[in-house]
Amino acid sequence: MSAANLRARVRAEMTEEIKDVARRHLATDGANLSLRAVARDLGMASSAVYRYFASRDELLTALIIDAYDAVGDTAERAAATVADPYQRWITIGHAVREWALASPHQWALIYGSPVPGYQAPQDTIMPATRVIMMLAGVVRDALESGRITDVPEPPAGRFGEELAVVAEHFGTAVPAHLVGTTMFGFIHLCGAVSAELFGQLNNTIEDDRRGFFEWQARLAASLVGLSA
Amino acid sequence: MSAANLRARVRAEMTEEIKDVARRHLATDGANLSLRAVARDLGMASSAVYRYFASRDELLTALIIDAYDAVGDTAERAAATVADPYQRWITIGHAVREWALASPHQWALIYGSPVPGYQAPQDTIMPATRVIMMLAGVVRDALESGRITDVPEPPAGRFGEELAVVAEHFGTAVPAHLVGTTMFGFIHLCGAVSAELFGQLNNTIEDDRRGFFEWQARLAASLVGLSA
DNA sequence: GAAAAACAAGAGCAGTGCTCTCGATGTGAG
DNA sequence: CTCACATCGAGAGCACTGCTCTTGTTTTTC
Numbered sequence: 001m002s003a004a005n006l007r008a009r010v011r012a013e014m015t016e017e018i019k020d021v022a023r024r025h026l027a028t029d030g031a032n033l034s035l036r037a038v039a040r041d042l043g044m045a046s047s048a049v050y051r052y053f054a055s056r057d058e059l060l061t062a063l064i065i066d067a068y069d070a071v072g073d074t075a076e077r078a079a080a081t082v083a084d085p086y087q088r089w090i091t092i093g094h095a096v097r098e099w100a101l102a103s104p105h106q107w108a109l110i111y112g113s114p115v116p117g118y119q120a121p122q123d124t125i126m127p128a129t130r131v132i133m134m135l136a137g138v139v140r141d142a143l144e145s146g147r148i149t150d151v152p153e154p155p156a157g158r159f160g161e162e163l164a165v166v167a168e169h170f171g172t173a174v175p176a177h178l179v180g181t182t183m184f185g186f187i188h189l190c191g192a193v194s195a196e197l198f199g200q201l202n203n204t205i206e207d208d209r210r211g212f213f214e215w216q217a218r219l220a221a222s223l224v225g226l227s228a
Numbered sequence: 229m230s231a232a233n234l235r236a237r238v239r240a241e242m243t244e245e246i247k248d249v250a251r252r253h254l255a256t257d258g259a260n261l262s263l264r265a266v267a268r269d270l271g272m273a274s275s276a277v278y279r280y281f282a283s284r285d286e287l288l289t290a291l292i293i294d295a296y297d298a299v300g301d302t303a304e305r306a307a308a309t310v311a312d313p314y315q316r317w318i319t320i321g322h323a324v325r326e327w328a329l330a331s332p333h334q335w336a337l338i339y340g341s342p343v344p345g346y347q348a349p350q351d352t353i354m355p356a357t358r359v360i361m362m363l364a365g366v367v368r369d370a371l372e373s374g375r376i377t378d379v380p381e382p383p384a385g386r387f388g389e390e391l392a393v394v395a396e397h398f399g400t401a402v403p404a405h406l407v408g409t410t411m412f413g414f415i416h417l418c419g420a421v422s423a424e425l426f427g428q429l430n431n432t433i434e435d436d437r438r439g440f441f442e443w444q445a446r447l448a449a450s451l452v453g454l455s456a
Numbered sequence: 457g458a459a460a461a462a463c464a465a466g467a468g469c470a471g472t473g474c475t476c477t478c479g480a481t482g483t484g485a486g
Numbered sequence: 487c488t489c490a491c492a493t494c495g496a497g498a499g500c501a502c503t504g505c506t507c508t509t510g511t512t513t514t515t516c
Contacts, residue, residue, distance in 0.1 A: 007462085007514070030344025032260050034503065045465045047506080056504065113340025114426055116258025125431070155443050158436035166432045183432070184444050188412070190428065191419020198342055200418065203353070204394045204411070208386035215383050216412050219451055235482075235493085264472065273496045275475080284473065 015052050017042065019066065022059055026105040031060065031115040057118050060109075064120070065127055067106040072130030074099045079134060085142035086226040092134055093189055093217040094210075100193045107197060111190050132186040136170040139182050139224055143173060148225040152177045178224060185220040192216055243280050245270065247294065250287055254333040259288065259343040285346050288337070292348070293355055295334040300358030302327045307362055313370035314454040320362055321417055321445040322438075328421045335425060339418050360414040364398040367410050367452055371401060376453040380405045406452060413448040420444055 021041045025033040035056050039046040053059040078095035082088040100107040110128070114120070142148045154160045154176035163176040163183075170179055195201050196209055205212045221227065249269045253261040263284050267274040281287040306323035310316040328335040338356070342348070370376045382388045382404035391404040391411075398407055423429050424437055433440045449455065 011462095028344065030341065032344065032503095035505090036503065046504085047466075048464050050505075051463060108341035111422075111426070111428075113258065113336035116256065116260065120427065128428075157439040157443070159433055159440040159443065162433050162435060162440075180440070180443065181447070184416070184447055187419045187423045187428070187444070188416045189419075190423060191415045191417075194339075194422065195415045195418060198339070199348065200339075200356075200415070205387055205390050207390060211385040212387040212390075212408070215385070215387065215408065216415070219409070219412055223447055223451075239493095260472095262472065263474090274473085275497075276495050278474075279494060 011052070015062075018049060018052055018059070019062055022063060023066075023106070026063070026109065030105065031109060031118075035059070057115075060115060060118060061121055061124065063106070064109055064124055067103070067110045068124065068127035068130065070103070070106065071096060071099045071110075072127060072134075075131055075134055079138075085138045085145070085147050086221060086228055088141075089135065089138050089185070089221045089224075089226055090214060090217050092131070092138070093213070093220075096131060096189060097193050097196070097210075097213055100197055104197050107193065111194055112198070131189075132183070133170075135182050135186055135189075136174065136179075138226075139178055140171045140174055142224075142226060143178070148178070150225055151175050155180055181224040185224060188216065188220050239280070243290075246277060246280055246287070247290055250291060251294075251334070254291065254337065258333065259337060259346075263287070285343075288343060288346060289349055289352065291334070292337055292352055295331070295338045296352065296355035296358065298331070298334065299324060299327045299338075300355060300362075303359055303362055307366075313366045313373070313375050314449060314456055316369075317363065317366050317413075317449045317452075317454055318442060318445050320359070320366070321441065321448075324359060324417060325421050325424070325438075325441055328425055332425050335421065339422055340426070359417075360411070361398075363410050363414055363417075364402065364407075366454075367406055368399045368402055370452075370454060371406070376406070378453055379403050383408055409452040413452055416444065416448050 018038060021038050022033060025038055025041075029037075033056075035049055036046040039049045042049075049059075053062065075092050075095040079088050079092050082091045100111075109115075139148065143151075154164060160176055160180075163179045166183075167174050167176055167179045170182070174182075192213055196213070201209065218227075246266060249266050250261060253266055253269075257265075261284075263277055264274040267277045270277075277287075281290065303320050303323040307316050307320050310319045328339075337343075367376065371379075382392060388404055388408075391407045394411075395402050395404055395407045398410070402410075420441055424441070429437065446455075
């Protein structure tokens, strides 16, 4: 069994090595990276890569899951050190933004345009929810500790009911209106990072993008009822 | 000169036809569409397409500019019918969202991940600013008509000065804080549409996405000081 | 030690962006 | 009206891609 474990370990290492090289190629080729080039970099035949990933899409899926986990880990590590809900909200924002700045192509992979012809498999759903779940956790904590007191009525309309359903994933104590504003905050977070990364901020904010981002994060936090 | 005009017109028509077919291929192949397939659909040799576009990137640039203009035109047409600033803000949001839902691949082209190896030329900058300029116009009108009265201090920090510079493009009368919240609104608009289009809303809001979007747009409008 | 599974390599297929050459066709100046 | 010239379309060709299939080798398992 030691031998079996060893074989499995070698395979796992090889898999990891392929993903590493692929991630590097992501920087130059984006989502349409070349499996052959990856194989070349590893000194192996292109056909050998197919022993580890059945197709380029499967390799992409692995990279996507890794990226979701990486940004989730980064945000969680940063948030773990901050007790105050308001500060934690801001900290999560900064952590996500800084991870994205450091790994722009991985960000594009998970929050950019979907890869044409690629259908995200079920495995990607869970890791994809980690960041918004952290924001939901902030709101839940703030509610329980009495930091959020002003809780408006649930929004009128069909989507208000849908928000109430989502609330059950957030934690039963979170009212629908707060679920909505939390999602607003997450959506704006993704928009702000993408705007900075994809060039929408060019020729406007150039020097102090971090400051502008934090200012925006504070605005979003104020909508969920959080403030310093 | 009639002959010359005719030749130029035929060329223009051919160019437009290529872009049309390319737009159709955008739906299946995304940004890495196949020039050869486009040529096949047009019944011409692939090399002939290069008489009209020097490279695939140049064709993409043309599609990008067209897309910016299309969403700009759509939003302007919708906004032209609405006098009230608050309603106009919401209307612009709906117009942008509905254009994106109708042309998801064109949206991905301009607001999604940048095409790898593709550098946006200068020509794309101006059309890219049309939507946010319309939002800025709403804010300017609301200021002049006294619909926005509560104007906070300019944000502290280097980015506050940068916002003041941007204000000159918005119209000199717009204070920096309002420029910031307007950009916030635009960034959130892009984020909301992208989230809906790129699947970030899956398994949460499914039935009443339009209602949820409008609710969010109202929230964003409230940040710039607009309300019903 | 033999049977079975896993592996790597190479050839090959259909497709890609792009270049170059060659013949046809329309255009503008003399 | 003619003739040189610019424009155009088509085809061959190059180097590349994802992916499959076959062949031979190594490693694990019984």
